[in-house]
Amino acid sequence: MKYYPTIGIECHVQLATKTKLFSEVDNDARHKEPNSCVSPVDYALPGMLPRLNGEAVRLAILAGRAMNCEINASSRFDRKHYFYPDSPKGYQITQFYHPIIGEGHVDLPSGGKVRIEHAHLEGDAGKLTHFDSYSLVDLNRVDTPLIEIVSMPDIHSAKDAHDYCKELWRLMIFAGVSYGDLYNGNMRFDVNVSLAPEGSDKLGTRAEVKNLNSFRSVERAVEYEIKRQSKILDAGDKVIQETRGWSDATGETTGQRSKEEAKDYRYMPEPDIPPINLSKEFIDTESAKLPLMPKDYRSLFGEIIPHDTLEIMLDYPQLMRKIAEVAGVLSEEFDSGHTQGRSAKLTVPSQISSATPAIKLLSNLFASVLLAEEKSAEYLNDLPAGKQLNDLAEMNAKKELSSTATKEVFLHLFDPQMRNKDTRSIAKELGVIQENDLGALEKIVDTVLAKPETQKAQEDFRNGEEKVIGFLVGQVMKESHGKANPSSVQEILRKKLK
Amino acid sequence: MKTANKTVTATRLVKDALEKAKHFADYNIFTFLNEEGALKKAAEIDEKIARGEKVGRLAGVPYALKDNFLSPEGDTTASAHILEGCASPVTATTVEKLEAEGAIMIGRANLDAFAHGSSTENSYFGPTLNSHDKTRVAGGSSGGSAVAVALDIVEFATGTDTGGSIRQPASFNGVYGFKPTYGTISRYGVVAMASSLDCIGFFTKTPEDMDLLMSITAGQDPKDMTTLPDYYNENFNGDNDTTEDAACPSGTLRAAQAKSSRPVEHIASSAASPIYKIGIIKDFDNDVVDVSIRNALKEKCELLKSKGYEIVELEMPTLKYALAAYYIIQPAEVASNLSRYDGVRYGFRSENSTDLDGLYENTRSEGFMAENKRRIMIGNFVLSSGFYDAYFLKAAKARTLIINEYNKAFEKCDFILTPVSPNPAFKLGEKVNDPVAMYLEDLMSVSLNLAGVPGLAIPAGETAEGLPIGLQLVGPRRSDKKLIEFSKELI
Numbered sequence: 006m007k008y009y010p011t012i013g014i015e016c017h018v019q020l021a022t023k024t025k026l027f028s029e030v031d032n033d034a035r036h037k038e039p040n041s042c043v044s045p046v047d048y049a050l051p052g053m054l055p056r057l058n059g060e061a062v063r064l065a066i067l068a069g070r071a072m073n074c075e076i077n078a079s080s081r082f083d084r085k086h087y088f089y090p091d092s093p094k095g096y097q098i099t100q101f102y103h104p105i106i107g108e109g110h111v112d113l114p115s116g117g118k119v120r121i122e123h124a125h126l127e128g129d130a131g132k133l134t135h136f137d138s139y140s141l142v143d144l145n146r147v148d149t150p151l152i153e154i155v156s157m158p159d160i161h162s163a164k165d166a167h168d169y170c171k172e173l174w175r176l177m178i179f180a181g182v183s184y185g186d187l188y189n190g191n192m193r194f195d196v197n198v199s200l201a202p203e204g205s206d207k208l209g210t211r212a213e214v215k216n217l218n219s220f221r222s223v224e225r226a227v228e229y230e231i232k233r234q235s236k237i238l239d240a241g242d243k244v245i246q247e248t249r250g251w252s253d254a255t256g257e258t259t260g261q262r263s264k265e266e267a268k269d270y271r272y273m274p275e276p277d278i279p280p281i282n283l284s285k286e287f288i289d290t291e292s293a294k295l296p297l298m299p300k301d302y303r304s305l306f307g308e309i310i311p312h313d314t315l316e317i318m319l320d321y322p323q324l325m326r327k328i329a330e331v332a333g334v335l336s337e338e339f340d341s342g343h344t345q346g347r348s349a350k351l352t353v354p355s356q357i358s359s360a361t362p363a364i365k366l367l368s369n370l371f372a373s374v375l376l377a378e379e380k381s382a383e384y385l386n387d388l389p390a391g392k393q394l395n396d397l398a399e400m401n402a403k404k405e406l407s408s409t410a411t412k413e414v415f416l417h418l419f420d421p422q423m424r425n426k427d428t429r430s431i432a433k434e435l436g437v438i439q440e441n442d443l444g445a446l447e448k449i450v451d452t453v454l455a456k457p458e459t460q461k462a463q464e465d466f467r468n469g470e471e472k473v474i475g476f477l478v479g480q481v482m483k484e485s486h487g488k489a490n491p492s493s494v495q496e497i498l499r500k501k502l503k
Numbered sequence: 504m505k506t507a508n509k510t511v512t513a514t515r516l517v518k519d520a521l522e523k524a525k526h527f528a529d530y531n532i533f534t535f536l537n538e539e540g541a542l543k544k545a546a547e548i549d550e551k552i553a554r555g556e557k558v559g560r561l562a563g564v565p566y567a568l569k570d571n572f573l574s575p576e577g578d579t580t581a582s583a584h585i586l587e588g589c590a591s592p593v594t595a596t597t598v599e600k601l602e603a604e605g606a607i608m609i610g611r612a613n614l615d616a617f618a619h620g621s622s623t624e625n626s627y628f629g630p631t632l633n634s635h636d637k638t639r640v641a642g643g644s645s646g647g648s649a650v651a652v653a654l655d656i657v658e659f660a661t662g663t664d665t666g667g668s669i670r671q672p673a674s675f676n677g678v679y680g681f682k683p684t685y686g687t688i689s690r691y692g693v694v695a696m697a698s699s700l701d702c703i704g705f706f707t708k709t710p711e712d713m714d715l716l717m718s719i720t721a722g723q724d725p726k727d728m729t730t731l732p733d734y735y736n737e738n739f740n741g742d743n744d745t746t747e748d749a750a751c752p753s754g755t756l757r758a759a760q761a762k763s764s765r766p767v768e769h770i771a772s773s774a775a776s777p778i779y780k781i782g783i784i785k786d787f788d789n790d791v792v793d794v795s796i797r798n799a800l801k802e803k804c805e806l807l808k809s810k811g812y813e814i815v816e817l818e819m820p821t822l823k824y825a826l827a828a829y830y831i832i833q834p835a836e837v838a839s840n841l842s843r844y845d846g847v848r849y850g851f852r853s854e855n856s857t858d859l860d861g862l863y864e865n866t867r868s869e870g871f872m873a874e875n876k877r878r879i880m881i882g883n884f885v886l887s888s889g890f891y892d893a894y895f896l897k898a899a900k901a902r903t904l905i906i907n908e909y910n911k912a913f914e915k916c917d918f919i920l921t922p923v924s925p926n927p928a929f930k931l932g933e934k935v936n937d938p939v940a941m942y943l944e945d946l947m948s949v950s951l952n953l954a955g956v957p958g959l960a961i962p963a964g965e966t967a968e969g970l971p972i973g974l975q976l977v978g979p980r981r982s983d984k985k986l987i988e989f990s991k992e993l994i
Contacts (some may be wrong), residue, residue, distance in 0.1 A: 045593050049843040051586065051694040052573045052595065054727050084839050086886075088863050142847070183819020271886035273839055273895065276699035278728055 006239060008200035010231050011208055012160035014223075017151050018183045019129065020064045026097065026128045026150035034145035035189060039135035039350055042145040054277050057082075060079035061150035062281060064107050064182040065126050066291040068152050071180040071298060072121050072173075074109025076256035076288045079424040082126075086144055087268055090142045091131040098148070099127035101272045105281060106152065111176065112300060113168050114316065120157040129150050141180035152182075158197070158208070163231065167224035170194055174220070175299050179322045198230040200238060209234070210244040214251050214258050226251045229258055296322075297329060305334060309361050310368040317372055321411050323385045324371055330391040331367060331398070332360040363398035370415045396428035403441070404490050410437035439490040443497070446481075446489055452496045453480045465503050474498060504658050504712050506562045506605070509552055513545035513607065514564025520565035520609045523656040530632045530654065532647045533610035534570045541565065541609045543915055559604030560715065566601065567651040567660035570611040570617055571694035574598045577607060581694040582626035583616040585844045585851045585870030595612035595692025595723045597661060597703055605718055612647030612660055616872040617841065618668055618696045620644050621924075621944040624935055625874045632931070635674045635970055639907055639928040642672030649676040649690050652706040653971075659716060660706040665696045667923065667948025668675045669704045670960035674923040674973020677962045679707045681987065683717065684980045685955035686731040689724030697836035698729075700829075710990045713959070734981050770851070779989065781807055782817040782916035787947060792925045795966040798975060800922060801962055803993055807920075810992060815916050821908040824901045825950035830942055831885050831898035832953070837875075838882025844870065877938060902953045909954045909979070916988060919977040921947055929971040948975070956976040959990050 012419050027034050028046040040283055046053040069076050083101040111119045128148035134141045154173065160166050160287045178185035185191055199211035207292045212234070236242050249258040296307075305314060309326075318324050329335045334357060357364070374384065397418065401411045414432050417423050423431050432438050438457035440446055453459055459480055462473045474495060507513035521538055548563045568574065571581040573591040580586045598608070615625035623646025626632040631646040633639035634653035640651045647770060648660035649672035662669035664682035672678025681704045688703040695701060703720070707713045722733035732739035783804065804814050807939050846852035846866030853865035871879070885894035912919060934941040951958040956977055963974045976993070978986035 049849060050573070050591065050593060051579065051581065051589075052571075052591075052593070052690075052692045052845070052847070054691055054695075054729075056726060056728060086839060086842060088842070088845060090845075090847050090859070093843060093848060095845060096839060107533075269888045271838075271883055271888070272891070273835055273886050274899075276697075276836060 007203040008209075008235055009203045009233070009236060010161055010227070011158045011199050011201065011211075012162075012166050012227060013158035013197040013211075014156045014166065014169060015161065015197075016154045016170065017129075017193045017195075018068065018154065018173075018177050019067075019191045020059055020150040020152065020182055021184050022060045022064060022150050024060075024147045026058050026061050026126070027148050032149055034149075037145060039141070039143035039145060043147065043339060045402055047093065047144060047147045049095075055098060055148075055275075057278055057281070058150065060265075061126060062105070062283075063291050064150070065152055066288060067180045067295055068154075068177060068182045068281075069109065069124060070292045070295045071110050071176040071182070072106075072109040072124070072154070074121055074124065075107035076283065076292070077103065077105055077107050078285070078288070078370050079103065079280055079282050080126075080279045081280045082103040084275050085270040085272045086273075087270060089130075089133075089485075090140070091133050091144075091147075093131070093144060093147060097128055097130065098275055098278070099153075100125035100246050103280075104273070108300045111156075111172055113165065113172055114299075114303075115165070115168060117159075117165060117168075119159045119165075119169050122155045122157050123181075124152050124154040127153060158199075160373070163224045163227035166196060166227045167220045170223050171220045172299070175319060179298050179325075180295060181322075190218060190429050193218050196223055196226055196230075198227055198234065200231065200234045200244070202238075208238065209238075210246050212244060212247055212249050212258075214249045215261070217251055219253075222251060222253055224259055229256065230314055233258065234261035297325070297335075299325075302329070305329070305332070306364060306368075309357070314368055318368060321385055323388060327388050327391065327394070328364060328367060328371075332357050332364050362402055363395060364447050365390075366398050366401055366411070367394055370412060373412075374416070384419055386417070388420065390424075393418050393428045400428065400432065401436075402410070403440050404492075405441060406432060407437070407439060407490075410435075410439070413437060436486075436488070436490060440485055440488045441490050441493060443493065446485075446493055447497055449484050450481055450494065450501060451491065453477070454501065456480075463502060504561065504564055504715060506546055506560070506564055507545075507552060507558070512552070513548040514542065514603075516563045517541045517545040517565050517607055517645070520657055523604060523654070524610055524651075527654050527656060530634070530637070530641075530650055531629050532613060532631055532651050532654075533567070534582060534613050534626075534628050534647070534656050535611040537576050537608050537610055540576045541607050544602075544607045545808055548607075559606075560719065561601060562605035564606050564659070565609045565657045566606050567610055567612040567648050567650045567657045568598065568608045569614055569645050569661050569663060571614060571663060571696075572598055572661055573692040574608070574624075575606060577611050577715040579694065579890050580627070581617050582614045582628055583870070583872065583875070583954060584627045585846075585866070587627070587851055591692075593692050596689035596726060597720050598692065600720045601661075601716075609657060610651070612651055613884050614647060614668075614876065615644040617694065617837070617875055618644035618663055619837070619872070619874045619878055620667060621671055621941055622665065622929075622931075622934065624649065624931065625872050627872060629940055630931060631930045633970075635965075636928065636968075638930060640675070640931055640933075642675035642924075642928060644668040644672075645680075646672050648705060649673050649680065651756070652676070652678045652708060655708075657982075658707070659712055662704050662706055663693060663696065664702045664704050664952065665700045666833060666945045666952050666978045669702075669706065670923045670948050670958055670973070670975050671944065673706055673960035674962075674975075675971060677965070677971030677973070678960075679710060679713055679744070679962065679990075680960040680973075681705055681707075681713050681983075682958050683721070683735075683983050684731070684957045685952075686729050687717075687957075687981075687983060688720045689722075689727040689730050691724055691726035695836075695840040697833040698840065699836060700833060702952065710959075710987050714984065714987045715728060717987065721983075731981070735984055759775070777917075778811060778813065779918060780815050780916040782815050782912055782919040783816050784819050784822070784919065784921055786819065786822065787921050791946070792922055793927060793966075796922045796925070796927070796972055796974075799812075799963040799972045800920065803920060803974060812992070816914060817912050817919065819908050819912055821901075821904045825905055826942065826946055828898040828901040828905065829945065829949035829953060830881070831894050832902065833949075834878040834882035835886050835895050836882070837878045838880075838886065841871070841875065841879055846870070852891070874938070883935065905950055906954045909950075909956055913979040916983075917978070918986060921975055921977065923948060923973040923975045926992070927966050927968075927972060951975075951977060954980075956980055957986055959986055961990055961993055963993070 028044040030044040068363045081103040084096040086096040106124035109121040131144040131147045177183040194217040199209040201209045244265040572595045622640035623643040631641040645662035653676035669680040721735035856862040
């Protein structure tokens, strides 16, 4: 039988705050010793009280706005109880009853739309590493701020599941609320999959695959679940409502916990944290700090940058901001930090037309560098200045730089040692500026034409042998030490050899 | 408060206190005596005095610290086996404030483990004995603190009051015991019992001392989001909504405060000798209450009348639900707050386990007292899926009604005078095996915690057997200073 899959996704996003959700210790535990980013509050000493990090609330507002969500004027924290060594307090502080982020939606690049049910703030758990006879506990990650984004069951294919997750990731990194480093678990996905007979208006029983940490594994897990559940249904059996784990190695999901074994979390309002009451003014002020989102870039540059190139570039917010800067659509430059400098505003899109050639050139260059060089992260952390790029585009447009020379100079712009130089000096140093002065070029052409070794070629050309023009251009280029603009040279030659 | 000076040194005061503490060792008041630390601090203060330097308002004053306040001096055990041997790297905000004024902790005072109890019999270190009759209980949970002050070992002691744990032992031992408005004093560094009810307060021998301690310790603490701005010393710029929010974890208190038609200003701005109206709750004048306590209340009413104050009778029918609501909300928060004691990171860990579940089960079974376990079970039951609405949510609604009832009452009067507990100090062991009888001891004290209003236990004579009687003076939220001031009229 044919089945129609229905998929809902829960996504945990770690927020890029400086400190933890409820304490003042460093929130960035990458490259740090286990248990070195832990305060008495995170460690749950007796008598310790949580202190809500206002920055996490602000980032949650931005994340919510990035997903077109309502921000709730009043939200509250609750305690979710369970015993496990990754949870020092014996409960997780989350928002079960009154989340901060309300309904919204995410537009998929393919044109689909996934509604957001809600999203809430909560603290992350610690990390356990298991060995044969013991386990080690690392509490560095305890109470790293998370938002959990809960989608409506609006997804119906593995590919859309993949695209939704990827678009969410883009929204989060463009909004600057998360580092979005999937390898380090900055975003994790739980995928609910159910199948119903095609045409049925009832949903089937769902299985939840937990803790997926890449778009690819989301796609594969959904594909696997669709196959697995189809087989069960085809055999006339029933799908069990359960939690399943995913193995990237085997490409399979395996059952972990059925509904009957589900824990009772005994939710209770968190008495140590007063409700978050946000004024409309505060929400509006914070929402206004939302930077340009992928959809803004698509509408700005969709007709200038080829679709495939743009979609590649849209994985890199820094890059898009740079293009926007070159295009002159940002009123001020962004800081590189995750939590500052989000005050960019769109100016008049019509300005873009004058910058179109520059945008085309730079998007081409960036895309080719990114695709070819496997160095994207490095490159992108330290992009050339907007002026350097503008100058490069201008020199290219004036034909002062050949396309080869343009790329060469472009790559040199990434060299930190070149950072303080202007593009022209760099091009000069490299000796790649083309000679466009027609008077000077004519003199060089005359010199070449006077040389005995070119006489036969001149005669052949006049006799209609077109292809020898290449030889003559080459001679002129040689004479000019490669700086002559070849098309200008050819033009002069043709005129003189008439 | 007797502070140190050139003739009576801090060292003298501390030595005297330590000697008395040892003299009364059989009362089992202290879980730890801070001899070395206290004498060292006393010497430092004496040096300061000798050099003519400025010393604090509590210079050299010895005090007892209820053993659920964190400080690096001595282990913070909360009189619980599961926390035995736990030295704290953290100092409670209240301890910091007291010591900044020169107060010297001479010992940690015994309590019911995790402050669960009304007699200090639930202490892992054994019960503290009543200051007036060694065959009777000290009251609880702050039994050690109350007896330390009553026996004049120290000038004052700290306490915590979740449902009466300061006021009841104060009344059992004939001293002043104050539970302030919720959020007045920071809870940071105090072992939590039930977070939305817990209040930090003190035991003293006079209202003046109480006022001094309050003025030192009240105020907003960035480490405790539920603290109020320092209204006690009127030391804050405006009182904006944000700070008001911070005071009210459930939101209901805030709503109640906003609705209250008789704000503190009414009292504060009254004439120099205001003619207060004092409310008496009719329902509390019945056979459940010991006759000597009822008589003491009548005497005090006559005294007030003779001074020109008006006595008004109040009907507060909702208060009869206070105890039931309290014994749902409180165990729920207790169960939650005790979850962290799992033997994984600190404290007692059972050695009899082979796997993780066993570690939890054995550690908590062996580490908690029976009363702790009773509350954990009740708390988890009322929070469990399917029962939350019927129990916890219902109790939370009852709590809102009780808040409203107090607001209405304070439209008719300025303060309310009631017994603290139905009976004077009972015999050791008398109620140990009857938890409900023990819970009934809290009948008149718990509604204040549910409503977040302040209450001061006041000594009000003795029974025929010579047992202290206590009354409590209750005021609207943030009336704490006026309330302590007014209590002098009852002497």
